[in-house]
Amino acid sequence: MRHKKIVFIPAIIIAGLFLVSFGLNNMNDIPILWEISKLKSAHLPLVNKSIEVHPIAEDIYKKIPERTAYKTYPFYMPGREPKGYYEWLLKQEPELVFDVAKLKTEEDWIKAGELIYEMPQNFDRFIDSAVNMEELQGMAAFMTSIHMPVSKDGTIPFFQIVVRKKGKIEVGTFACGNCHNKVMPDGSVVKGAQGNYPFDKIFGGGLLANIQESKMADSAASVMLSQSFRGLFGAPWIEHESQEFVKKPEYKRAIAVLLATVPGVMHRHSSTLGAPTAIPDLFNLKERKYLDRTGMLLHRDIGDLMRYAVLNQEMDFTNSYGGFKPDTRPDSVLLKRYTRFSDAQAYALSKYIYSLRPLPNPDKAPAELIAKGKAIFEQDVCIDCHTPPLYTNNKLTPVLGFVPSKEDKTRFDISDICVETDPTLALYSRRGTGYYKVPSLIGVWNRQALMHSGYVTSLEEMFNPARQKDDFIPSGFNPNAGQPFAVKGHSFGLDLNVEDKKALLAFLRSL
Known part of the structure; x- marks a missing residue:
């Protein structure tokens, strides 16, 4: 027994050294985030290949x-917070929650990543020393007026309360959850989904309120x-009416376009006014080859996803696009204006x-109907683009008016199918x-904004042939702001009879 113990103790030491070494190797394996060569090699060329993107x-x-990364606290719809909540928060000390030295296992990294997912980029004053009821x-009345989604426990999961200084409460915004948290019909919250925060209604409403309160003349409002739009949407090398609208917006029309967005859609930076982006969900992302609706960035490894996340949290404002800089301020100002992930x-x-991972549909159709729909899906051309098991072929589909170059065909996975939807976002931003990236259909039952700009809000509307007619008014984003707008393209399945269409939709909702 004594001999066995003597052997066992060195074994523990060796194992411990191995684990420490393994941990250090893991730390050393963290990709360098801002590595210019990898950023540039991942970025697809723009339509105008003479315009190079320089980070x-x-x-x-x-x-x-x-x-x-400070500890965050739930943000409640004012009036639904626990009694004494704000008074309690005013007594809290700032607390840091991200300590890389404590991250030993895969589970540790994932849990820490969830904290970063909810870590706000911006902080706004909320309560200083005393509660102003x-x-x-007034805040509650405003949020009610714009139909702000509220969870069943009274929280608004798009914001966080942050204490960076004792006695001062701030509202944290522009975290990943701003776009990708969704309040479900039953009041539960799903993280990583196509979110339902009303971005553009708040943005457009805020602009309108500023114009009205300042009593601006129409010309001043347009200026x-x-x-504002120059930095958000400007691409002066592009000659198209959408970019002319960015340069010289008629303010009433511009605000009407912003207010015409629906939950799950936003005019994100680097899109263009009148061609917003339907927010994607983040499920099964590891298996996807391209990132962004337009396949803007290759997804070769975790480093590419890291860089894409940083670009989307405003760092792309510092890019140069053939000499055009969305943020024209000097470097000395940028160093004060921006913050970055480690x-x-x-x-x-x-x-x-x-x-x-996606939430399974709790309300599936009968198995027989789903099986019939699956057979229709596999017999039709659906499977060419939406190939199992990911229900995407992981390819790019060229848009109307664009012909892929020989170099593109060699470097990228490009479909030979053009679905003929509106090309504005892919051509003029x-x-x-x-290109548009072929989306996965897994979890499509839980998306309220379909197609690349969220023109339709249900599968029924997607497969309604009337949407392609000139007198159609879509229930989703409408660039004509309440006037007719034909939702062209993606004609697949529009000619199915009623029963076959019902079966196909049942199958899609089961994914």
């Missing part, structure tokens, strides 16, 4: 302050909007995103590659 230099990027009541934070976030 901000590595030495400047490294000087941008890293974000600090009148202000809270104000053009200054490499470890972005790595943890990406680990968490990779862990996300800073994200414009000439």
Whole structure:
């Protein structure tokens, strides 16, 4: 026994050294986030290939302050918070929650990544030292007026309460959950989904309120909007009416377009006014070859997802597009204006995103109907683009008016099918590659905005042939703001009879 113990103790030491070494190797395996060569090699060419995308230099990027991950607290619809909640928060000390030295296992990284997913980028004053009930009541009235989704426990999962200084409560915004948290009909919250925060209604409503309160003349209002839109949507090398609208917006029409968006759709930066983006869900993302609606970035490994996340949290404003910079301020100002993820934070976030899986549909149709729908799906051309098991072929589909180059065909997975939907986002924006990414149909039952700009809000509407007629008014985003707008393209399945269509939709909702 004594001999066995002597052998056993060195074995423990050796095993411990191995585990420590393994942990260090894992730390060393974290990709360098802002590696220019990898950023540029991942970025697909723009439609105009003479316009090259140049990220901000590595030495400047490294000087941008890293974000600090503070503990966050639930943000309640004012009036639904627990009694004494704000008074309790005012007594809390700031607490840091991300410590890379404590991350030992895959599960540790995923849990830490969820904290980064909810880590806000921006902080707005909320309560200083005392609770202003009148202000809270006004906030509640505004949120009610725009139909802000509220969970069953009274929280609004798109915001967080943050304490960065004792005695001061701030509202944290622009976290990943802003776009990808969804309040379900039963009041539960799904993370990683196509979110339902009303971005553009708040943005457009805020612009309108500013114009009205300032009593701006129409010309002054248009100038104000053009200054805002330049950084958000400007792409001056593109000659198209959408970019002319960005340069010289008629303010009433511009705001009407913003207010015409629906939950799950937003005019994100680098899109273009009148061609917003339907927010994707983040499920099964590890298996996807391209990132963004336009396939803007190759997804070769976790490092690419890390970089894509950083670009989408405003770092693409610092890009140069053939000399055009969305943010024209000097580097000395950018270093004060921006914050950035640490490499470890972005790595943890990406680990968490990779862990996300779709919610199964709790309300499936009868098995016989689903089986019939599956047979229709497999017999029709659906399966060519939406190939099992991911229900996407992981390819890019060229849009109307764009012909892939020989080089593109060699470098990228390009479908020979053009679905002939509206090409504006793919051709006339800073994200414009000439392609749309073929979406996965897994979890499509839980999306309220379909197609690349969210023109339709249900599968029934998607498969309604009337949507292609000139007198059609879509229930989703409508660039004509309440006037008829034909939702062209993707004609597959429109000629099915009623029973076959019912079966196909039952199958799609089972995925």
